[in-house]
Amino acid sequence: NAGVTQTPKFQVLKTGQSMTLQCAQDMNHEYMSWYRQDPGMGLRLIHYSVGAGITDQGEVPNGYNVSRSTTEDFPLRLLSAAPSQTSVYFCASRRGQGALNTEAFFGQGTRLTVV
Amino acid sequence: AQSVTQLGSHVSVSEGALVLLRCNYSSSVPPYLFWYVQYPNQGLQLLLKYTSAATLVKGINGFEAEFKKSETSFHLTKPSAHMSDAAEYFCAGGYQKVTFGTGTKLQVIP
Numbered sequence: 001n002a003g004v005t006q007t008p009k010f011q012v013l014k015t016g017q018s019m020t021l022q023c024a025q026d027m028n029h030e031y032m033s034w035y036r037q038d039p040g041m042g043l044r045l046i047h048y049s050v051g052a053g054i055t056d057q058g059e060v061p062n063g064y065n066v067s068r069s070t071t072e073d074f075p076l077r078l079l080s081a082a083p084s085q086t087s088v089y090f091c092a093s094r095r096g097q098g099a100l101n102t103e104a105f106f107g108q109g110t111r112l113t114v115v
Numbered sequence: 116a117q118s119v120t121q122l123g124s125h126v127s128v129s130e131g132a133l134v135l136l137r138c139n140y141s142s143s144v145p146p147y148l149f150w151y152v153q154y155p156n157q158g159l160q161l162l163l164k165y166t167s168a169a170t171l172v173k174g175i176n177g178f179e180a181e182f183k184k185s186e187t188s189f190h191l192t193k194p195s196a197h198m199s200d201a202a203e204y205f206c207a208g209g210y211q212k213v214t215f216g217t218g219t220k221l222q223v224i225p
Contacts, residue, residue, distance in 0.1 A: 031211065033213065035215070040124065040217060040218075041217055042121075042205060042215045042216055042217035042218045043159075043205065043207075043215040044215070045212065045213070045214065045215075048211070048212060050211050056212075058212065059214075090158060090159070092159075092213075094213075102164075103149055103161040103164050104149075104159075104161075104207075104213060106158040106159045106160075107158060108157065108158045109157075109158055
């Protein structure tokens with residue numbers, strides 16, 4: 001089982017460049033989320049989605065866009081990368097409505113460096 | 116805003132000693148609570164989750180956590196630490212929107 005797949009695993013960007021971090025899940029989960037992990041700050045929620053066509057902002061949404069055109073995919077776009085966006089990014093998915101207390105399944109992360 | 120607070124960014128215990136990692140959640144957090152573990156350069160793995168069926172929840176690798184509504188706490192414990200328990204542990208809570216604590220790095224001293 002593939003679970004949650006994130007690509008790429010590593011990326012170096014120059015300030016001002018744009019890119020898309022890909023996330024795909026094959027578990028038919030309704031809920032998907034993007035987090036960034038920085039030392040001493042835990043995981044902070046960037047954006048999340050409760051189903052195809054529905055997205056909402058998390059704690060730190062500025063500088064990031066998302067869309068959810070299919071259940072499987074939830075890409076994260078950086079429109080104009082900044083050094084402050086250097087971080088490790090995790091995508092997660094969960095079963096949705098009607099499935100209480102379900103845990104999130106995480107991808108292996110994307111380590112992004114903006115120079 | 117909902118929040119999850121972990122007390123102690125670093126905890127050191129001797130091998131064989133009790134492990135206690137503290138987590139408190141704000142009253143605005145729906146009572147859906149989780150503990151995750153992260154080993155170096157890896158993603159997060161679920162240790163246990165609160166299902167509302169019982170206040171004492173047992174997880175993998177001998178860990179357990181007790182949900183105390185009156186104290187808004189969900190502390191993680193393990194009776195006897197192993198070297199392999201050295202990792203970073205995250206408490207999380209929420210339903211559609213899951214919020215994580217800042218993490219506690221557990222060091223196990225031989």
